Amino acid sequence: MPELSYLEAIRQALWQEMKRDERVFLLGEDIGRYGGAFGLTHGMLDEFGEERVRETPISEATIVATAIGASLLGMRPVAEIMFMDFILLALDQMVNQAAKMHFMFGGRTSVPMVVRMPGGSGSGAASQHSQSLESVLMHFPGLIVINPSTPYDAKGLMLSAIRNPNPVCFVEHKILYKTKGEVPEDDYTIPIGVAEIKRPGRDITVVANNIMVIKTIHVAEKLSKEGIEVEVIDPRTLLPLDTKTIIDSVARTGRLLVVHEACQTGGWAGEVIASVVGSPAFDYIDAPVRRLGGKDIPIPYNRGLEMAAVPQEAEIEQEIRALVGGKI
Amino acid sequence: MSDDNGKGAEKDIGSREQFEEMVKRLELSDNSLIGLYRTMCTIRHFEYMADKLYAAGKVHGTMHLSAGQEAVAAGISQAVRPDDYLINHHRGHGHFIAKGADINMMMAEFLGKDTGYNHGRGGSMHIADFQSNNLGANGIVGGGIPQAVGVGLALKMQKRKEICICIFGDGAANEGVFHEAMNMAALWNLPVLYICENNKYGMSMDVEHAVAKLPIAQRADAYGIPWACVDGNDVVEVYEAMKTAADHVRAGKGPYFVETITYRYFGHSKSDRNLYRSKEEIEDWKRNRDPIMRFTKHLLQSEILDEGQAQEIDTQAEQVIVKAVEYAEASPEPDISTLMEYVYA
Incomplete structure (x- = not known):
């Protein structure tokens, strides 16, 4: 291909x-x-x-x-x-x-x-x-x-x-x-409003969008070597949001982390978390549900500051480890 | 160029000879003239009925009435084709009636009924009729002005003969998109007829306190768009300007800009207590330069109608509105179970 x-x-x-x-x-x-x-x-x-x-x-x-x-x-x-x-x-x-x-x-x-x-x-x-x-x-x-x-x-x-x-x-x-x-040369479509499980895993559900999907998959591959299996869900469409795929996943894994680059306050992670904790999946939740969003600041110019303003792989890894390890 | 600012004695309507010479030059038949009169009467009755319904507590939301501005709507409509596209402002009842909208469906929408044009979702401010290329009224001042660029562009790309009529008020001319749109419509030589219906007030703001240089239409010069500014209470003068403009646009020569100077009798909306203008000013316009009164005088003077016939047409127009109210009042409310419909196509 x-x-x-x-x-x-x-x-x-x-x-x-x-x-x-x-x-x-x-x-x-x-x-x-x-x-x-x-x-x-x-x-x-x-x-x-x-x-x-x-x-x-x-x-x-x-x-x-x-x-x-x-x-x-x-x-x-x-x-x-x-x-x-x-x-x-x-x-x-x-x-x-x-x-x-x-x-x-x-x-x-x-x-x-x-x-x-x-x-x-x-x-x-x-x-x-x-x-x-x-x-x-x-x-x-x-x-x-x-x-x-x-x-x-x-x-x-x-x-x-x-x-x-x-x-x-x-x-x-x-x-x-x-x-x-x-990417196939052919004409193909992906349905709007349907999330995809980018990587299956049993220990924790991480919902992420665009570049955070890529970062989370890197982290998931690393953690897999230690026996931590991360399920990575990419909503692909944020509106309408496929909450069913996410809720079903959390019912299996019992843990949820949402990662996005958008500023944390008012970010879509809140929407995902509210949908999950208000669903029957609540009964299966084994750990606090968490979000990792961008810092609540405008994006700065300096390279180091800019990177620190949005979630990086190290922070995603730290969050997952803490949730799976029962440290939060 | 309009000559007055609404102060003073009764507007001199000119002689019978002048009127007849103008009508002949414009090739307006008696039937067309009577049609203009009927349209204006229908609009006037619709607006006064709307006010009455509101006073009777039958209207849930707001409304923006165009009584006093009927000649603009009628004159435009006579000058363009029924299948031309219309993008309208929030004070839109008159333009929709003039374009031939179904009065029953308009009234039903006004009362929020399921049989209304928008199934009760829009109300007075958002009436639209896509069957007749009426793309609707807009609740955001100036919101439709840039959309006309897209309609004009599509007409051009599809190599069609219809044009887009985009009407907005004096207040909208001060929105930024006005300038973006004028520039792009001119740049791309689009078939758009821009009409600024200047009724002298943007809500309470007198146009002279809101616009740095009048007339508003002269702004078109900055974009190389030809323009005119006419007496919007003289239906034949409006027709003449619109005909010239529409012919220009339809011939593929690009956009045209016409400003019509007119006056609204009712307040901006239902909350308006007319604190920003005097009763004398409103009375002066009603008494001395009312568009229907002036046109009726011409029709009688030129013996196109006699008083009985004029009265009969007016009564017929009133009946259309009364029947529309009966239709609307007898119509069902939208079912609450349909609340979530129409969000996505």
Whole structure:
């Protein structure tokens, strides 16, 4: 099976879907000759032309609004917000408009659009270019929030996102762009709202998203050599959230840790934990349920400070050991 | 350019000859003129009935009434095609009626009934009719202005002949997206007719205290968009400006901007006690420049209608509204069991 990077997998999904469906078009800042700030749309202008790889002025609210308007007329726009932080400039359109149209208009229309947005820290981009705002977006019924961790998932989820009739926030992680994995050339989709057990294990359930999935799997492999078996669950879609897979897992393992890069306060870990402790899995819980989120600070510039601001493998390992060892 | 600020004596409506010359030049048939009159009467009755229903405690939420602004809605509608797309602001009843919305479904939505356009989920502020390319009213001031860029872009990409009519108020022109959207619509030469319905107040804020340079429409110059500013209480003048603008847009020449100067009789919404304007000012507009009164005078003067016929049309319009209320009141409430429907398509 061919190996692609996370970035290439998303590009391949866009490319194949634009070939398959002429209603699909891209819009965003610098996505043409420049190829997008991260190079994700590189080569697409030459293949599809200016009409379908539409470069926009720096006007995020109107980029999202343009996607909304076009989707109401049957187009399938995929907008790029250069850094996830900038979606805040377009939040009225995303939240007050797109998320509510199907409902507010009594089900008589829908907004089939995708807004791509790379988030996350680790690139020294400092406080205004490094946030993980997926928890914020989860608060708005009507939106779908997708957050892939692997190239395989990224392609399959992007194809599902474009074909879905609802507004989708497709949250990428900029540090994952270069990570590689096997990605079939074929057209395949991954269902929205379905979590995946990335690694089975009997001792503890760790729920993590995007880059934290990768970090947790590394830790799990290390601990496995000592006989600690960690079950790693990647929700893949944060809204709607597949709580069933998580609850079933905790009922088996009896322990739960949730890891995310987003600031801990108000982060989605709280949502997962509340769902689990309020479920019948409560009876099987053998240890305190814990969350390991980003520190409640803006992301700093300095490399050491930046790393210390979000969970790293050592902390994930420490948390797991403490929970499994009954030390918390 | 509009000539007045709403103060003073009765608006001079001009001579019979001037009116007839204008109507002839614009090729407006008697039937079209009578249609305009009927539309304005229907809107006026809808709005006064809405106010009455509210006073009777039958309306759960808020409402934004457009009585006094009927000529804008009627004039636009006459100048564009029924299948053109409409993106509207929160004071939207008149524009929907003029576009041909089902009054029963509008009234049912206003009363929150399941038979309403939005199955009772939207209310007055969010009425939409996707069957007739009416993309709805918007509760966020200026929220629809940038969406019109997307509608225009889709129309262009799909090589269609319809255009997008995007209507907003004077207050919305001060939102940032106004400028983003004007720039992009002009940059991409999109088929969008932007209409600023300036009723002089953004809630309580007088437009002269909110806009650094008037008219608002002159801002279009900054984006290379042609513009006009007209008397929004003269339905034929509105029609003429909209026809010119719509023809320009439909011919593929890019966006056009028309500002209409008008006046609302009711307060901004149900909470408004009109503390920011005088009774005399409101009375002056009602007495001296009411759009229906002015147009009726023309129709009578030019013998297009006699007083009996004018009265009959007005009575018929009132009956349509009365029947709509009967329909709405007899309609079922949405079943609570359907609460979670329509969140996702």
